[in-house]
Amino acid sequence: MDREQERGIEWECQKIMRRYYYHVDRREFEKAADLFTVDVDWLSHGVKLDGRDELVKALYASLGDGTIRHVLTNSVTTVVDEDHAICRSYNTLYYSADAEYEEADDPLALEGPHRLLDSYAELTRMPEGWRISKRRSLIVFRRDPDEPVRLESWGKSKGKVPGQA
Amino acid sequence: MNREEERAIEWDCQKTMRQYYDYVDHRDFDSAANLFTEDIDWMSHGVALHGRKELRDGLQAALGEGTIRHVLSNTVVNVIDEDNAELDEYHTLYYSADQEYETVDGPIAFEGPHRIIDCFAALRRTPEGWRIAKRRAPIIFRHDPNEPVRLETWGKKEGKT
């Protein structure tokens, strides 16, 4: 594979990641989930999900209320081969648990970033395009570390937190 | 040079910068320093460093402890010729001087961005790929303007300011 082909893959993978967060932030959860493989292996905020169907349920539960913006930066894509790539990024999250931007008369009050995550994704080329097959994230910085967000509470209630008692 | 060739250079230069911060933030200072030319001319936080070895020493002193994330955005690359390019970007820094993310139990508490920095870089094509030959990074916004960070303290002590 030459560098030009690699660049093409890097661009496509980065675009998939950006599209994912675009859909998630606008509550288009089915469209967001469609950017994953059917059997996606997903772990974030300590919550383990397997497959697209679980991911859709989790997205509705965690982000159906409130407002979030995932500010995606620093994407570095490493091409493994023609059909596989790895993408590392940062996510800076701006979050309001209680207010929906679509309903608010004015912008939501901003206290600053809520969380900053290292993000890792493996992508696979499928007939429909590149799709995310594995996702891991690590929360590096967090406002209010003692206040769980909805994803964490939901994950716990559904037994999706590996190692929970 | 046609626009397609320019785009390829822009993309590769942007990737070099992103890779640099990925290495720095995860304490891989050797790999980070290797993304610079041997004769790198580097200035940030009032500290001037020359050459990869000085840069490596500076990175270790500044970021060997604590936790930092350089959130990179707004990258614009201007291609000068086949072997030279200039790059402007911003980074928003999130920083804890006292906690290491690898060993702390849970995420590190934070209040928001620590600094916002304009960055200029000149890059040069080398046999190893695009490398950073010059870097300037003035701080525009800063939390706690009266509290120096380790880089500044080290730079002063080593006579690098």
Next chain:
Amino acid sequence: MNRNEERAIEWDCEQLLRRYYNFVHGREFSKAVALFTPDADWHALGVDLKGREAILEGLRSGFAAGTVRHTVTGTVVTVIDAENAESVYCNSVYNAPDIRIEDRETPIAMEETRR
């Protein structure tokens, strides 16, 4: 149009957006405005502007006196055809409307900004 051609357009559009903000931040408002079509239709922060002259005036009144940084992220460009594209992106803005960084010896404190 093939995917290579689309990618080239996506890249060029993303670079265009970034250049716009860089010019705004450097207070090079004429260069910023030159990146718009003459009949540009601009709406932001409840303000509607039409055409380059109006945008130029808006930028000067909004940003000439202070220091601002728009961090542009998450850009997704959708190519419509060889000559038209749409983009969406996210801006995190740090703004000190009454402080010019050039007039300071030290950085502007975060507490002095509006975000």
